Amino acid sequence: MKPLNSKLQNEWIALNEAEETLKNLGFSYGGGWEYDHGYFDYKLDDEVGYTFLRLPFHVVDGELEQKNTVVQFDQPFLLAHKYQVGLDDNAGAGNLSGSFNQFSEPQDPDASIDHKWVKIAKGVLVEAENKLLT
Template sequence: MKPLNSRIENEWFALNEAEEALKSLGFSYGGGWEYDHGYFDYKLDDEVGYTFLRLPFHVVDGELEQKNTTVQFDQPFLLAHKYQVGLDDHASTGNLSGSFNQFSEPQDPDASIDHKWVKIAKDLLLQAENKLLT
């Protein structure tokens, strides 16, 4: 994980307006939503793993499922995971349903981030700041 400085950090926005602005740049809702916080993600790379620019936020008024929710952005960061090559060391089958976990654990859940992605992420973050703050 690599934190990035941003002008949107600590700024408040209507969630629906932030969503509209960020989706127009290619961001989507990231995983890990809770009732009081969430993420907008932009996938930068997915060759040997994945690299995302992540814009975290938390609710300051309302609830995420309401129309007029106000959110505050936290510090953006780059997140990289490297896929495990081969079979998962911890693969298991379900005991009652006969199902199995088909997804490998990441080889490196906090992989180093190539400098080219840092520059691209900073440029994209500037676009997001300009879109949100104007």
């Protein structure tokens, strides 16, 4: 994980406005949503794993399912994860179902981030700031 400085941090924005603007820039809802916070993710790379620019936010007025919800953005960051090559060392059959766990443990769940992705992410972040803060 690599934190990034941003003009978005601590800004309050209507969630529906942020969603529409960010989806038009290629962001999608990230995993890990809760009742009071969530993420917008921009996929930068997915060849040997994935690298995302993540814009975290938390609710300051309303609830995530409501139309007029207001969110505050937290510090954006880059998130990288490398897939394990080959079979998972911990894979095994389930005791009751006889099914196999087909998902590999990550090789590096907090992988280092290539400088080229940092540079690209900063450009995407500036574009998002310009669209959301004007």
